[in-house]
Amino acid sequence: MTxxxxxxxxxxxxxxxxxxxxxxxxxxxxxxxxxNACVLGKAWFLNHHVEPGPSARIRGKEVSLEEAMDEAAxxxxxxxxxxxxxxxxxxxxxxRVAVAIADWVGACIDTTTSVCHGPSxxxxxxxxxxxxxxxxxxxxxxxxxxxxxxxxxxHPRHWTRYSxxxxxxxxxxxxxxxxxxxxxxxxxxxxxxxDIFLQIRPRMDFEVxxxxxxxxxxxxxxxxxxxxxxxxxxQLEDLAGKxxxxxxxxxxxxxGLSMTRGKHLNVEAxxxxxxxxxxxxxxxxxxxxxxxxxxGADNVVSWQTGYPFGVHLGKGFPRFNPGEFTTTDTxxxxxxxxxxxxxxxxxxxFSQAARDHLGTIPYIAxxxxxxxxxxxxTVAFTTATYGINVPGTVYRMDDVPxxxxxxxxxxxxxxxxxxxxxxxxVRALQRASAAAR
Amino acid sequence: xxxxxxELFILIAGRSTRQGTSMNESKFGKDYTEExxxxxxxxxxxxxxxxxxxDLVRLRTGQGAIEIPCVAARDGExxxxxxxxxYGHYSSQLMGSDTHGTGMPSSKGxxxxxxxxxxxxxx
Ligand code: SF4
Numbered sequence: 178m179t180x181x182x183x184x185x186x187x188x189x190x191x192x193x194x195x196x197x198x199x200x201x202x203x204x205x206x207x208x209x210x211x212x213n214a215c216v217l218g219k220a221w222f223l224n225h226h227v228e229p230g231p232s233a234r235i236r237g238k239e240v241s242l243e244e245a246m247d248e249a250a251x252x253x254x255x256x257x258x259x260x261x262x263x264x265x266x267x268x269x270x271x272x273r274v275a276v277a278i279a280d281w282v283g284a285c286i287d288t289t290t291s292v293c294h295g296p297s298x299x300x301x302x303x304x305x306x307x308x309x310x311x312x313x314x315x316x317x318x319x320x321x322x323x324x325x326x327x328x329x330x331x332h333p334r335h336w337t338r339y340s341x342x343x344x345x346x347x348x349x350x351x352x353x354x355x356x357x358x359x360x361x362x363x364x365x366x367x368x369x370x371x372d373i374f375l376q377i378r379p380r381m382d383f384e385v386x387x388x389x390x391x392x393x394x395x396x397x398x399x400x401x402x403x404x405x406x407x408x409x410x411x412q413l414e415d416l417a418g419k420x421x422x423x424x425x426x427x428x429x430x431x432x433g434l435s436m437t438r439g440k441h442l443n444v445e446a447x448x449x450x451x452x453x454x455x456x457x458x459x460x461x462x463x464x465x466x467x468x469x470x471x472x473g474a475d476n477v478v479s480w481q482t483g484y485p486f487g488v489h490l491g492k493g494f495p496r497f498n499p500g501e502f503t504t505t506d507t508x509x510x511x512x513x514x515x516x517x518x519x520x521x522x523x524x525x526x527f528s529q530a531a532r533d534h535l536g537t538i539p540y541i542a543x544x545x546x547x548x549x550x551x552x553x554x555t556v557a558f559t560t561a562t563y564g565i566n567v568p569g570t571v572y573r574m575d576d577v578p579x580x581x582x583x584x585x586x587x588x589x590x591x592x593x594x595x596x597x598x599x600x601x602x603v604r605a606l607q608r609a610s611a612a613a614r
Numbered sequence: 615x616x617x618x619x620x621e622l623f624i625l626i627a628g629r630s631t632r633q634g635t636s637m638n639e640s641k642f643g644k645d646y647t648e649e650x651x652x653x654x655x656x657x658x659x660x661x662x663x664x665x666x667x668x669d670l671v672r673l674r675t676g677q678g679a680i681e682i683p684c685v686a687a688r689d690g691e692x693x694x695x696x697x698x699x700x701y702g703h704y705s706s707q708l709m710g711s712d713t714h715g716t717g718m719p720s721s722k723g724x725x726x727x728x729x730x731x732x733x734x735x736x737x
Contacts, residue, residue: 191634220635291717299716331629362723363626363698364690379624379696379723432628436722440714467629487717503717525641525703528711528719529678548641549703 179205184584189214190266190469190564191221193574194332194339203584208565215333225565228546232589234557242558242590242598249517249541249556250602254610256515256539258491259284262504263521264478265471267543268569268581271592272470272477275519278600280481281607283491285513288474289521290486291503294464296435298475298485299499300444307451309427309461311338311575316345317459320423322358324447325382325433326465329367335465336370340429347424356419360385361433362407375416378407383439385413386446392417393453426460435464466574469564473572508534516540517599519592520560524549541599543592558595561587569593620727621663625653625673625697625708627721633700650702653684656692660684663730670731673697675724678707681731697728 184201189211201222202210211222233245240248253259261279264272265288279286290298314321321340328335336342341357348354359371362379377385385406391398392414400410420426428451434443447462454460466472475485482488484497487504500506504523507513508531515538524532525548535553542554545562561567566587570578636645653671665671671684682704692698699705701721709721 191638216631217634217638220638224638287717292719292721295717327628330631331634333631363628363692363696366631376693379626433722436718436720438720438723440716440718440720499717500713500715503713505711505713505717505719509711522641526701526706528709529707530711532706546640 182585184582186582187584188564188571188579188581189218189221190571190581191217192332192469193466193472194335195469195571195573195579196334196338197579198338201584206585206587208584217333222565225562227587228559228589230559232559234554236555242595245556245558246595246598246602249599250606252515252539252541252555253278253282253284253517253599254603254606256282256284258507258513259515259517260504260507260513261286261517261519262523263289263519264474265289265468266520266563267470267592268563268567268571269470269473269477269578270569271519271563271596272474273481274593274596274600275517276478276481278517278596278603280490281600281603283493284517285487285489285491285502285504285507286478286482287488287502287504287507288471288478288486289468290471290475291499292505292527293432293467293471294435295486295499295503296440297430297444297464299441300448303441304445304448304452306448307455307461308463308575310577311340311573312577313425314340314427314461315343317347317425318345318427319348319354320356320358320419320426322360322420322426322428323367323371323465324360324428324430325362325437326429326431327361327363327365327367328429328465329365329370331431331467332465335429340427341370356423358416358419373416375408375412378405380438381406382434382437382443383446386443386450388413389417389420390446390450390453393421393450393457420454420460421457423458423460426454426458428460428462429465430462431465432467463575470571472574472576473570473578476572476576505531508532514538518542518550518554519596520544522548522550524553543595545589559589560592560595561589563592567591567593620672620674620729623695623697623726623728625699625705625724625726627699627701627705627709627724630700633702646702650700651682651704652699653682654687654692654698655684656694656696657686657689658694660686662694665730666733668734670734672729672731673708674727675708675710677710680704680707683734697726
């Protein structure tokens with residue numbers, strides 16, 4: 178008979194909310210119920226199956242784990258400009274080993290942050306970050322603004338668990354004590370749940386944020402100056418007034434800012450507005466992070482190199498330069514001559530020039546599922562899924578570390594185990610080559 | 615197939631619920647490939663350009679071109695002149711690799727040349 182098990186307080190790692198209140202019912206190697214999970218979380222848990230086929234392949238042929246780790250270490254040590262990329266869907270424990278390997282082989286280490294909130298990371302460095310935890314938002318926020326994001330489809334429980342619905346210490350009536358504002362270029366599925374929806378024209382985020390800064394500072398503006406933005410001066414005056422008079426405001430921003438022309442400048446405008454508002458009240462800003470442990474990737478790469486993404490370790494010390502050491506760039510410019518991709522699918526979502534080059538160099542891929550990236554990899558590892566088969570630590574989007582509980586074992590190894598095996602072999606090859614010199 | 619003149623639109627690539635749920639099944643499955651391989655057009659533009667749901671349309675940028683079916687966006691979701699696609703293989707083909715010193719290629723708010731190709735081949 179199949180064993181039935183209930184896992185309480187399991188953590189969903191499908192999105193950056195990393196809800197840790199999920200109750201899983203597990204029958205053998207299948208999850209049959211995921212209580213409390215949203216539609217995305219349910220799809221994450223209930224569709225999870227142990228990938229059939231081998232744990233390791235070289236050029237599509239099944240090999241032993243040891244052979245694949247040997248080949249991976251050889252590819253990385255032979256390369257002149259290796260890159261290590263991905264990391265946002267694995268544990269912090271695995272991320273640490275990936276950074277160590279990058280350091281040993283003098284690679285560029287970069288995470289999927291560079292193609293989501295990388296520009297926000299640049300803006301944090303430029304302006305600073307006035308931030309708070311989601312717990313503070315839950316207990317205190319009476320004005321919640323979402324800008325360039327669509328939580329209804331990408332972070333479905335953000336509203337119910339953290340930001341708009343829950344009753345908190347200083348907002349005892351929950352949603353009734355809050356004003357919710359959505360600013361976007363599309364009237365998304367999130368719009369009906371907001372009190373105020375401002376539909377701005379595409380690529381006008383910077384201008385609208387800058388106008389809000391002026392209004393917050395009490396400057397008089399001509400309504401004609403806003404003609405191209407899609408919103409009126411009156412609408413923005415009203416919003417600026419609400420921002421200044423709230424007790425605790427928060428601006429959550431999404432990739433509508435970081436992926437649109439202007440990128441880090443759009444986010445800098447949002448952060449500068451937030452900073453300005455602290456002359457009048459308490460105001461905070463935070464990015465809506467997508468992948469389950471992309472925030473952990475930023476943290477781990479920062480602890481170990483001093484920078485969050487796009488770090489070059491080839492000179493024996495870390496150098497940070499987005500646009501130079503970030504993966505889209507190193508691939509599209511044909512600089513990388515080998516790659517290790519961990520829990521990410523650049524073959525499915527990078528620019529064509531970057532994909533074309535990745536297809537011409539030897540690369541290693543680790544992923545629990547078959548993707549366009551694993552299918553074309555020189556060495557492919559099928560690994561166990563974090564949060565379902567593998568315990569460990571992830572960071573919620575507000576930088577709060579959350580533990581993972583495994584629901585059942587996988588026949589496949591964890592990312593950490595594979596990476597440790599590769600690291601050991603890289604060191605052995607390097608020692609042998611030093612001894613031969 | 616008759617080809618209509620191209621018009622300049624703005625393409626927003628983003629997430630959708632169906633993309634999020636179907637990628638957990640398989641990135642090679644029907645639901646996922648259908649979701650990332652379909653463009654949403656606002657109903658006013660569909661009427662104006664005599665496009666029916668399911669028609670093949672062409673999207674072109676300086677980087678590449680794709681020919682995919684379209685559907686009407688939910689009423690009011692897209693303003694005229696704007697298209698929406700779920701991120702993935704197809705939207706990435708329209709994206710350049712210049713990251714303007716950020717690491718991030720522009721992938722929302724892209725200028726795309728849009729034209730109707732005609733009914734799907736199977737029709
Ligand atoms: S909101 Fe995100 S983390 Fe929470 S259950 Fe849904 S997908 Fe999982």
